[in-house]
Amino acid sequence: xxxxxxxxxxxxxxxxxxxxxxxxxxxxxxxxxxxxxxxxxxxxxxxxxxxxxxxxxxxxxxxxxxxxxxxxxxxxxxxxxxxxxxxxxxxxxxxxxxxxxxxxxxxxxxxxxxxxxxxxxxxxxxxxxxxxxxxxxxxxxxxxxxxxxxxxxxxxxxxxxxxxxxxxxxxxxxxxxxxxxxxxxxxxxxxxxxxxxxxxxxx
Numbered sequence: 001x002x003x004x005x006x007x008x009x010x011x012x013x014x015x016x017x018x019x020x021x022x023x024x025x026x027x028x029x030x031x032x033x034x035x036x037x038x039x040x041x042x043x044x045x046x047x048x049x050x051x052x053x054x055x056x057x058x059x060x061x062x063x064x065x066x067x068x069x070x071x072x073x074x075x076x077x078x079x080x081x082x083x084x085x086x087x088x089x090x091x092x093x094x095x096x097x098x099x100x101x102x103x104x105x106x107x108x109x110x111x112x113x114x115x116x117x118x119x120x121x122x123x124x125x126x127x128x129x130x131x132x133x134x135x136x137x138x139x140x141x142x143x144x145x146x147x148x149x150x151x152x153x154x155x156x157x158x159x160x161x162x163x164x165x166x167x168x169x170x171x172x173x174x175x176x177x178x179x180x181x182x183x184x185x186x187x188x189x190x191x192x193x194x195x196x197x198x199x200x201x202x203x
Contacts, residue, residue, distance in 0.1 A: 040116040040170060041077035041158050044087035047110030050172075059115060059164040070134045074159040077122040083112075083175075085152040098151035103177065112175035113185065121168050122160040132161055 043059050053059055061073035078084035085098040088105045096104075106112045126143060129135035144154045174185040 038119050039079060039081060041079060041119055041122055042081070042084065042114045042116055043075070043077050043164070044084045044112070044114045046087075046089060046105060046112060048089075049109075050113045053115070057166045061161070061163055068136075071129075071136070071139070072133050072161060074124075074129070074133050074161050075122065075164055077117065077158045077160075079156040079158065080153065084156070085150045086147050086157075088150070094149040094151070101150070106175065106177060114173050114175075114182065115169050116171045116173070117164060117168055118170065119158070121164055122158040124159050124161075126154050126157045126159070129159070133159075 045053065059075055061075045064073045067073060078087075083098060083102050085101065088098075088101040089109050090101060090104040092101050092104060102112065124132055126140060129140050129143075130137055147154055147157070172185045173182040175181075176183050
């Protein structure tokens with residue numbers, strides 16, 4: 001029986017995910033006092049970076065080499081339930097808009113992925129970068145200004161100064177451009193030889 005090809009393989013057929021990832025444990029969803037479910041936070045990433053995240057078993061903080069001391073790196077998430085415009089990895093003018101930039105990022109970076117966590121995992125807002133991450137005030141203002149120019153909403157941004165291990169993840173999803181939906185992504189450990197890639201499959 002032929003196996004199902006994932007959107008990742010359709011977007012970037014030559015790309016291979018490393019073998020040997022552990023299963024992600026699904027934790028309970030946070031709830032408001034009235035019992036309703038809180039929306040998830042999402043760490044948006046690409047097909048280039050998801051293998052590194054899965055291999056490490058954690059979402060690492062941003063690269064400190066891009067920060068000027070004493071600012072410390074943080075791990076970013078978004079409340080945006082569709083796409084976080086600042087997660088785009090392509091260089092296009094802001095006038096292109098978040099949809100075009102998202103598509104360009106998917107084509108250039110072997111697809112789009114996101115990892116969902118409870119809001120308690122990353123409770124801090126962007127203005128709290130100043131006391132928590134020791135960021136300079138002008139830099140936080142610049143983050144907001146640039147983010148808004150690319151169609152982002154700074155009120156959606158959340159961060160934690162900690163790395164986020166896989167036991168705090170709730171789900172992993174992959175963007176399917178054909179259906180324009182986020183679909184469940186399940187990393188399997190089935191392979192017929194050491195050269196077989198870890199493949200994505202739908203639940």
